[in-house]
Amino acid sequence: MSAPPFRLNASGLATLQAATSAGALGFDLELCCDSSGHTLTEHTPQTRTKLHQLDPHLHCSVIGTCLHPNDLRKLMLRHGATEQMSDLDVHHLAVHMAMERGDASKAIQKALDQKHAGALKQFSAAKDERALETAWRAAWSHGDIAGGYWALLTHKAVTSTLLQLAYGEVHMLSHLMASANRDDLKRFVALEKENSSLRERLERRQARHEEVLRERDQVLTQEQARILHLEARVSQMQETTASRGSEASASELVALHTTRREKAERAAEKAWQEVQRLQEHAAKVELHMNDLAEELHAAEHELQRLSANAAQDGALRSQQKTLQDRTILYVGGRPSSTPSIRDFVQQRGGEFLHHDGGLETRKALLTALLPRAHLVVFPVDCVDHDSVTNLKRLCERHMVPFMPLRTASLASFARSLQREADTRVVPRPSHFCLRHG
Structure with a gap:
């Protein structure tokens, strides 16, 4: 910023010279020339500049940058009734009091010195x-x-050039952070909605899973009761047969017991088949529930990352480019979720390529896009069977790994990328024949 707001014009030179001679600024600011055209020199003060001695135009950026709003509110409670005031009003009150040489200005000075004691110690060596x-x-x-x-x-050795340099860089940083926070806020709201939907679906799946388990336990209890009843009847009939003794022939007894045993075996086999069916259904429900849980975990992880990144600068965000120099080809999907997936890939430094599977884009373009990709993904619920077959054949031909997604949602995409990053499977040699299939 070549001309910050605290740079004085020619009409204010007399006032600045009077303040400088009286020691009101804490240091002599270097000016281009005085009213007579003679060059003024800069004198280094002997002590650090106080808060009220700074140029009034600097108080806003100092308090807004160097003090958290919560800390400022606690501090200003001792010097005014700020309970019902907004953060902006508290900020304005603090800026106004910082210009005055009073208790509030000294308290803010002390809070800043304590909060940034480490930086003050490092800068004192300069x-x-x-x-x-x-x-x-x-x-x-x-x-x-x-x-x-x-x-x-x-600092006692600061010059007007350094003041202008620091003020300009902090001023532009606030603009960059505001722009980045707006984009993060949009993604944050979208992920919150999807997170809520996934939670509801997971709760419904868990309730259904518990219901299936209760039905299975109920069937097992009923079948066990039937088996016990049959065993009791067999025992009773054996006792009756033994008491009758000579009244029935041995062949009739054998036939009767054989018939009853066969009926009991058929009933037990039918019950066992029902138990196996319920167990298989419960296993499928559990696998589906695990997939939903992983997607929910990936969505929560992304929410936490966005919340943490909202308080960090651009240098720290550049370390999270997990898809740097990687190209992701996304085939199929829904028009409502594809922009969010594109932002997700580009935010992590990757290049995003998209093909709708042949709805509006020619399928022949898929052959030109695939060699540029490092990974091919497609949602199995939003792509036709012919496109999937053609896509697998092209991936086998070009030795490009592909990864099917359970759904076309952003959470499913994030969970699959996380799993791919954790495993990073090397593609096996293809057994696909280009001529015979």
Whole structure:
């Protein structure tokens, strides 16, 4: 920022010179020339500049950058009735009080010194403008912008050039952060909606799973009761047969017991088949529930990452480019979820290619897009069978790994990419014949 708002014009030179001679600014600001045209020189103060001695135009950026709104509100409660005030009103009140040489200004000065004591200690080693600029660059690269900004503005060796440089960089950083936060907020709201939907679906699946388990247990209990009843009847009939003894022939008894045993075996076999069917159904429900749980975990992980990234600068975000230099080809899908998946890939440094499977885009273009991709993904619920067969054949031909998705949702895509990153399976040699299939 070549002309920050605190740079004075020619009409204010007399006032600035009077304030400088009285020591009101804490340091002598270097000016181009005085009213007579003679060049003014810069004098280094002997102590750090106080908060009320800073140019009034700097108070807004200092308090907004170097103090958290919650800390500022707690601090201003001691100097005014701020319970019903908004964060903006509390900020304006603090800026106004910082200009005055009073208890509020001293309290804010003390809070800033305590919060950024480490940065003040590091900057205290700087003795000239070059060393001070080096310390500012080091604080910027390490992400300690708030502490470095406060330490730089109040340093006794700071110059007007460094003031303009730091003010401009902090000012532009606020614009960049606001723009990035708007994009993150959109994705955050979309993920919250999808997270809520996945939670509801998971709860319904769990309730259905518990109901199936109860039905299975009920059937098993009934069949066990029937078996016990049959065993009791067999025992009773054996006792009756033994008491009758000579009244029935041995062949009749054998035939009767054989018939009853066969009936009991058929009933037990039917019950066992029903138990196996219920167990298979329960296993399928459990697998589906695990898939939903993994998708929910991936959505929650993305929400946590976005919340954490909202408080970080661009240097830290660049470390999360998990798809850097990778191209993802997405075939099929829904028009409502494809833009979110594109943003998800591009945010992580990857290149996103899309083909709708032949609805509006010619299927022949898939042959040209596939060699550029490092990974091919397609949702099995939003792509036709012929496109899947053709896609697998092309992936086998070009040795490009492919990954089917359970659904076309962003959560399913994020969970599959996370699983692919954890396993990173090397594609096996193809056994597909290009001539005979």
